[in-house]
Amino acid sequence: MNMLKNFINGEFVDAKNNNSINVLNPSTEEHIASVSIGDIDEVKYAIECAYKSQKNWESTPAVERGLYLKKIAKKIRERADELTNTIVKEGGKIHALAETEVYFTADYLDYMAEWARRYEGEILQSDRKDEHIFLYKKALGVTTGILPWNFPFFLIARKMAPALITGNTIVIKPSEETPINANIFAEIVKEINLPKGVFNLVYGSGSHIGSELANNEKVQLVSLTGSEPAGKKVMEEASKSLTKVNLELGGKAPAIVFEDADIDKAVSYIVDSRIINTGQVCNCAERVYVHESIEKTFVDKLVTAMKNVAYSDPNKNKDSMMGPLINQSSQEKIHKLVKETEQAGGKILTGGYLPTGKGFFYPATVISECNNKMDIVQNEIFGPILPIITFKDFDEAIHLANDCRYGLTSSVYTKNLQTAFKAVDQLEFGETYINRENFEAMQGFHAGIKNSGIGGADGKHGLEEYLRTHIVYMNISE
Secondary structure, three states, X not given: OOEOOEEEOOEEEOOOOOOEEEEEEOOOOEXXXXXXXXXXXXXXXXXXXXXXXXXXXXXXXXHHHHHHHHHHHHHHHHOHHHHHHHHHHHHOOOHHHHHHHHHHHHHHHHHHHHHHHXXXXXXXXXXXXXXXXXXXXXXXXXXXXXXXXXXXXHHHHHHHHHHHHOOOEEEEEOOOOOOHHHHXXXXXXXXXXXXXXXXXXXXXOHHHHHHHHHHOOOEEEEEEEOOXXXXXXXXXXXXXOOOEEEEEOOOOEEEEEOOOOOHHHHHHHHHHHHHHHHHOOOOOEEEEEEEHHHHHHHHHHHHHHHHOOOEOOOOOOOOOOEOOOOOHXXXXXXXXXXXXXXXXXXXXXXXXXXXXXXXXXXXXXXXXXXXXXXXXXXXOOOOOEEEEEEEOOHHHHHHHHHOOOEEOEEEEEOOOHHHHHHHHHHOOOOEEEEOOOOOOOOOOOEEOEEOOEEOEEOHHHHHHHHEEEEEEEEEOOO
């Protein structure tokens, strides 16, 4: 099977390194593509091409840069079925979610294109007579993006769109688990005649070529969405050239269900927030804290709902509720964690078994009688597992929720507005969802604190991650 080609300086080029990584369909374990492990010289060449094209791209009026993003969005919609099926095949995502990702990506490009006339600098008051102070917002230069496999297509746009609209160029490295959708994105870029070098795509393993994407002296920003260890490695490499970093790392979102919550809605939203992409989303609900007075009613309904979540091959069943995990390693890791939790005193109420047959599937699982010291409560699961813990009062709930090294997302279920605002004031997370599922908006700001990352994405503030300031003091006296 032929290896996918890198996309550098507007052209598809063969990889120099013939050592390859197999891309598997996680539903069937079928070999569907190959990618090179990556070559440092190719990465350097891609960065050099991005560097040479950046000044011309920055001098292009922002509104014209935005038109290119809109052209890409249009072509994405035209190839939506192909892209949807590709994401299902290589990532194991259910059809409905894959389709949502495709159209959301197109919408995101259109949204970012609209910032062309909106981002702006400032005029500041001076302390001196006949002096004007101007604060310009300018492009950083060359940026790089290292992508995960869980939302592989959308994350291209999340990093590329704000970079390009603000006058930067970019080199993207897709995940070696899900590279085929990125190849289609590059085909679209070539088809709409985006100027050469503005968008580049290199394949390979992060451990092999990630350091060059982070520490190359011509790179002004490296953005990674991935694990906490990967983020620390990127930060270490970026420090060698003092490159700015933007990191979205792990999450361990608590869902707090207070005694006055609408239990049916809470169950529905928490299940939706746990099984989305088979639990492989950083802002998924990862642990549930329920008030002891409603524990039995809540848990009974939660277990019933999770039992009704059936997994199946989304390539064959377009109505599949849940697909597979991304690979065998993830499947084995999650099952080991479940069994360790059971041995430590957790009680499996549904699921918790390792399926037989082809595909890296795992059932929706609920475990009660957990405590905050357990690994399953402290470490990111990235699978359809829900540990349950009870609490006595508001203060205990907040303490337990904050007792974690991650701080990405959180959710609260209550009918009491005072309780909701009090929780928002005290929760140590970058995002909090009140009486709804865990899913952010493109006009918001997706950012965590603690070990969940540095910087953020989306909206005005995400756009500004790709801008630098240039302040000018102008004396106009004779």
